[in-house]
Structures are given as structure tokens and as C-alpha cells.
Amino acid sequence: MQEFFNVNIEDELSNFLGGNFHQDIESPEQALQDYIDRQSKDWIQILIYCAESFLNSNLSDNEKEEFIESNAEIYFPAIELKPIEWLNNVVEQLKKAVITK
Structure with missing residues (x-):
């Protein structure tokens, strides 16, 4: 996958999913809100880029869903929701958060 400002898209997305959506969370919605509250606007924009690049990549839908499922304990x-639908929703929520940050 590509790199953006020396950010490895797959690694960053894996870190985001695994670090925020694990077995100890109250809910996926709360985990996302907690992430948004902790992060800077700039970092959220980088994450949006990573997630959109992943979703628009040449990987098959099956490969994308396997990646999401293997990294997010949801x-x-x-x-x-299917994993791709869920990640698309997350991206939309992140975009809204950037506007209000």
C-alpha cells in the first residue's frame, strides 16, 4: 500500500482498529467517540486518508473484510453491518468530527 507523509496505510489502519476496537470497549460507538476526543484534527485527517485509501484499494471485498475483522474485535x-459498511460509517463520522474540531 502507499505511504502518506511516511505513514504506512495498512499499519496505521491496523493500529487504529486493534487499539480502539478490542474486547474491553463499552461499544464501538463509544470507542470511536473516545478516539475522536483524544486525537488532533490533523491526525484524524491522516486516519481518514488511510481508511479511504484502504477502502478504495484493489484488494477484494473479501480481503478488506478479513483485514477489518482480524484487527477489530467487533x-x-x-x-x-458488514465490516466494509462499518468502516465506511466510521470514516463518515471522522469527517464530521474534523469539521467540529
């Missing part, structure tokens, strides 16, 4: 049937 039981997707419980939230009634």
Missing part, C-alpha cells in the same frame, strides 16, 4: 452480526 462482532459484526450484532451491529448488523
Whole structure:
């Protein structure tokens, strides 16, 4: 995958998913809000770039879903979303957060 300002997209996305969406969270929504509250506007913009680059990459949907599922400890049937749909929603919420930060 590409690099943006010396940021490895796959590594950053893996760190974001694994570091914020693990078994000890109250809910995925709360974990995302906690992340938004802790991070700078600039870093959230870099994460948006990483997530969008990943979602728009040439990987198959199956490969993308496997990557998301292997890094985020979320039981997707419980939230009634496929992993790609969920990550797209996360990106949209991050974009809204950048506007208000």
C-alpha cells in the first residue's frame, strides 16, 4: 500500500482498529467517540486518508473484510453491518468530527 507523509496505510489502519476496537470497549460507538476526543484534527485527517485509501484499494471485498475483522474485535452480526459498511460509517463520522474540531 502507499505511504502518506511516511505513514504506512495498512499499519496505521491496523493500529487504529486493534487499539480502539478490542474486547474491553463499552461499544464501538463509544470507542470511536473516545478516539475522536483524544486525537488532533490533523491526525484524524491522516486516519481518514488511510481508511479511504484502504477502502478504495484493489484488494477484494473479501480481503478488506478479513483485514477489518482480524484487527477489530467487533462482532459484526450484532451491529448488523458488514465490516466494509462499518468502516465506511466510521470514516463518515471522522469527517464530521474534523469539521467540529
